[in-house]
Amino acid sequence: MQPVPTITGTTRFISLLGHPTDQVQSPKPVNAWFVSHQVDAVMIAVDILADGVSHFLEAMRRTENCAGISVTMPHKQAAYAHADRLTDRARLAGAVNIMRRDADGALTGDMVDGQAMIMALTAHGVAVADKVALVVGAGGAGAAISHALAEAGARALVLIERDGARLKGLRRQIATRYPEIPIHDALPDGLSVNIAINASPVGMRAGDPYPFPLSRLSNAQIIADAVTKPSVTPWLQEAQRLGLKTQAGAAMTLAQLPTQLEFWGIRPGSTIDPA
Numbered sequence: 459m460q461p462v463p464t465i466t467g468t469t470r471f472i473s474l475l476g477h478p479t480d481q482v483q484s485p486k487p488v489n490a491w492f493v494s495h496q497v498d499a500v501m502i503a504v505d506i507l508a509d510g511v512s513h514f515l516e517a518m519r520r521t522e523n524c525a526g527i528s529v530t531m532p533h534k535q536a537a538y539a540h541a542d543r544l545t546d547r548a549r550l551a552g553a554v555n556i557m558r559r560d561a562d563g564a565l566t567g568d569m570v571d572g573q574a575m576i577m578a579l580t581a582h583g584v585a586v587a588d589k590v591a592l593v594v595g596a597g598g599a600g601a602a603i604s605h606a607l608a609e610a611g612a613r614a615l616v617l618i619e620r621d622g623a624r625l626k627g628l629r630r631q632i633a634t635r636y637p638e639i640p641i642h643d644a645l646p647d648g649l650s651v652n653i654a655i656n657a658s659p660v661g662m663r664a665g666d667p668y669p670f671p672l673s674r675l676s677n678a679q680i681i682a683d684a685v686t687k688p689s690v691t692p693w694l695q696e697a698q699r700l701g702l703k704t705q706a707g708a709a710m711t712l713a714q715l716p717t718q719l720e721f722w723g724i725r726p727g728s729t730i731d732p733a
Contacts, residue, residue: 463492463500470523472501472722475514475537476530479503481662481687483711484528491719495726499525511536519563526722527557527565531659534569534598541567550605550631553598556718568721571599572606574714575655575682581713582705584653584680587611592651594618594669595658596628599684603657604628608636616642616651618670651675655682661691668693672700683707 463469474482488501506514511533518524519542529537534553538544541554542564548554554567576586591607593600596619604617615632619625629641645651656669662685672693675681681697686707694704 462489463498465500466498468498468523470499470525472499472526472528473514473518473524474501474503474528474530475506475511475533476503477505477507477532479505479530481685482530483686483708484715487712487715488719491715497724497726499724501528506533508532508536512540515540515557515565518559519565521559524559525724526559528718529555529557531599537567538569538598541565543567545569547572547602547605551598551602552627553601555598555602556714556721558721558723569598569602570714570717570721571657571684571710572602572604572609573717574710575603575657575684576606576610577713578705578709579653579680579682581709582680582703584703586653588613589652589679590614590616590649591653591655592616592618592645592670592675594654594656594660595684596621596624597658600657601628601631603655603684604632605635607653608632608639612639612653614640614642614649616645616649618643645674650677652677652679653682654678654680655684656691656693657684659685661685661693662687666692668696672697672702675702676700678702680705682709684710686711 485501537554543566545568548567548569551569556568558566591612593604654675660666660669680703682705684707697704
């Protein structure tokens with residue numbers, strides 16, 4: 459059995475905000491890290507409906523032993539809207555997946571999904587520079603990942619998103635910052651994808667279609683998914699059957715934990731230092 463922190467009157471907590479939360483991966487490794495590094499803190503999942511997000515965040519501003527919040531689907535845009543301060547990464551993505559409660563009670567939001575995806579790809583031996591990358595989904599995670607791919611030197615981007623307004627906004631943002639990178643909203647004939655990423659919720663429910671046809675990704679160096687439940691989606695299972703290299707959603711989750719801990723001011727052998 460994995461160790462869990464001992465909770466006392468001095469324990470500070472991190473809330474993992476989402477709906478549902480049964481798919482989340484972070485609490486186990488984070489709480490194990492707290493135990494092994496003697497940090498008086500705990501992470502707990504909070505399953506809350508959309509209409510309760512603003513009330514919950516207001517309560518956290520007034521909760522002295524709240525160190526911060528991790529945010530997962532579908533609340534990343536809501537967290538962005540209700541943050542008191544935002545990093546540049548969060549502003550670009552229009553979403554937040556991590557918040558810190560500062561000493562004055564204000565909530566500072568950041569978005570590190572994009573950075574985490576690049577780190578996970580690197581750990582799997584895949585460099586982004588000069589590669590053609592396809593991203594399915596232009597929501598919070600998809601926008602952050604797309605920006606990170608452009609920043610890392612992708613040669614071209616293929617962005618797949620059903621919401622036309624959302625796709626148009628993301629394309630405009632990336633084109634403004636990286637005018638040298640071609641951006642397509644469909645995979646052109648003759649363009650070979652090197653990196654394919656599903657950053658949408660497709661694959662979480664039984665019977666979901668594949669995010670993108672694997673028949674058009676036969677030359678991809680890696681097929682990656684941001685979905686964490688199931689741990690290996692049917693899309694990744696089929697990619698593996700076809701002999702393609704895959705990266706499961708947990709890889710992105712785990713890659714960002716050091717960044718999150720630093721953001722919250724958590725250090726081994728100490729309590730959480732408010733900013």
